Amino acid sequence: MMRRIASALLASTLLSIGTHGVVAQESISDGKVKIGLLLDITGPYADTGGMGSVLAAQMAVEDFGGSVLGKPIEVIYADHQNKPDIAAAKAREWFDTQNVDAITDVAASGTALAVVNVGKMKNKAVLIAAAAGGSSRLVNEDCSPISIHWTYNTQTLANVAADAVTKAGGTSWYFITADYTFGHSLEADTSERVKASGGKVLGSVRHPLNASDFSSYILQAQASGAKVVGLANAGTDTINSIKAANDFALTTSGRQQLVTLLMYISEVHALGLQVAQGMQLTVGFYWDLNDKTRAFSRRFFERHKRMPTSAQAGEYSAVTHYLKAIQAAGTDETNAVVAKMRELPVNDFFAENGRVREDGAMVHPMYLAKVKTPSESKEPWDYLTIQATVPADQAFQPLSASRCPLVKNGR
Numbered sequence: 001m002m003r004r005i006a007s008a009l010l011a012s013t014l015l016s017i018g019t020h021g022v023v024a025q026e027s028i029s030d031g032k033v034k035i036g037l038l039l040d041i042t043g044p045y046a047d048t049g050g051m052g053s054v055l056a057a058q059m060a061v062e063d064f065g066g067s068v069l070g071k072p073i074e075v076i077y078a079d080h081q082n083k084p085d086i087a088a089a090k091a092r093e094w095f096d097t098q099n100v101d102a103i104t105d106v107a108a109s110g111t112a113l114a115v116v117n118v119g120k121m122k123n124k125a126v127l128i129a130a131a132a133g134g135s136s137r138l139v140n141e142d143c144s145p146i147s148i149h150w151t152y153n154t155q156t157l158a159n160v161a162a163d164a165v166t167k168a169g170g171t172s173w174y175f176i177t178a179d180y181t182f183g184h185s186l187e188a189d190t191s192e193r194v195k196a197s198g199g200k201v202l203g204s205v206r207h208p209l210n211a212s213d214f215s216s217y218i219l220q221a222q223a224s225g226a227k228v229v230g231l232a233n234a235g236t237d238t239i240n241s242i243k244a245a246n247d248f249a250l251t252t253s254g255r256q257q258l259v260t261l262l263m264y265i266s267e268v269h270a271l272g273l274q275v276a277q278g279m280q281l282t283v284g285f286y287w288d289l290n291d292k293t294r295a296f297s298r299r300f301f302e303r304h305k306r307m308p309t310s311a312q313a314g315e316y317s318a319v320t321h322y323l324k325a326i327q328a329a330g331t332d333e334t335n336a337v338v339a340k341m342r343e344l345p346v347n348d349f350f351a352e353n354g355r356v357r358e359d360g361a362m363v364h365p366m367y368l369a370k371v372k373t374p375s376e377s378k379e380p381w382d383y384l385t386i387q388a389t390v391p392a393d394q395a396f397q398p399l400s401a402s403r404c405p406l407v408k409n410g411r
């Protein structure tokens with residue numbers, strides 16, 4: 001009897017041995033793939049990301065079939081209130097006690113950096129597909145093996161808009177900048193591009209996040225005499241900046257040009273074409289770009305009653321690519337999945353032949369757009385004219401200029 005039991009145990013053990021001589025593990029940990037969105041639901045980025053990003057992630061899961069490798073996919077979310085300490089605490093809780101496999105969105109640069117640091121400690125994936133989580137630090141000195149930056153970064157915003165405006169005659173700049181990581185990075189990256197394009201920077205003024213009164217900042221910008229006033233902010237701060245600029249006739253004087261370095265279609269919608277018309281902006285996605293973007297966007301609109309922003313479209317794309325990587329890797333183990341995300345091309349309505357580089361940037365074409373006049377708009381949400389398509393190798397920083405340790409170690 002003992003011999004038969006021993007033989008059965010040996011046979012069971014041999015069946016569990018993999019081809020490399022190790023005991024095979026269940027391909028999906030905890031029997032479920034769990035994706036957590038940490039984002040701004042009630043603050044300045046609620047319209048650019050917020051519940052629209054949650055919907056985009058849910059649509060990605062639904063379109064994938066609701067399961068991967070035979071296991072269910074669950075999406076959860078929480079509001080980090082744009083506070084890095086809350087974001088880090090929630091990330092630790094999710095990874096330690098909620099069996100979350102990956103965190104996505106993260107909304108702002110400060111919260112993104114906090115979550116990436118937790119992700120590195122826990123060896124869990126962080127997909128930055130966010131409203132203002134665009135600091136170029138995240139693909140430079142703060143890049144990591146577990147994080148991927150999806151929609152844009154401050155260098156791509158600068159490379160497209162600042163280059164075009166400066167070469168068109170906007171040779172002197174003054175910045176109104178949000179006083180936190182994203183704003184600082186956007187101002188620095190744009191200043192560098194302005195100078196490289198033959199322009200000069202006359203100065204800047206910084207404002208707190210979610211400021212209520214921009215009149216003093218607009219007056220300082222007018223007094224600078226700069227040809228271009230660059231808004232290095234996002235969300236409701238951008239909306240309020242433009243309203244104040246309009247109130248003080250900065251946009252109609254003919255002496256200065258207002259350039260929004262990050263602006264979403266949701267902000268154009270909030271302002272209205274009468275106020276926003278003529279403004280140039282850099283976008284990574286526009287709902288009316290082609291048949292594929294229109295098909296997704298109209299489905300999104302049916303459920304959200306608003307067209308998707310580039311952050312929300314990027315959320316769908318990032319979650320879909322993550323699930324494809326799990327399918328290809330045959331596991332949800334972080335290192336294997338992130339390696340597959342870097343290996344597989346990104347082909348969907350958001351990007352064709354996009355790819356994830358060594359620095360964690362998902363590189364894809366970007367677009368220079370201009371806000372239409374009221375008479376040019378033919379239907380609701382028909383707000384932008386695409387003026388130029390900028391190829392990925394021109395929109396994104398070349399790897400030769402990268403400050404990412406992962407790239408340096410690979411040279």
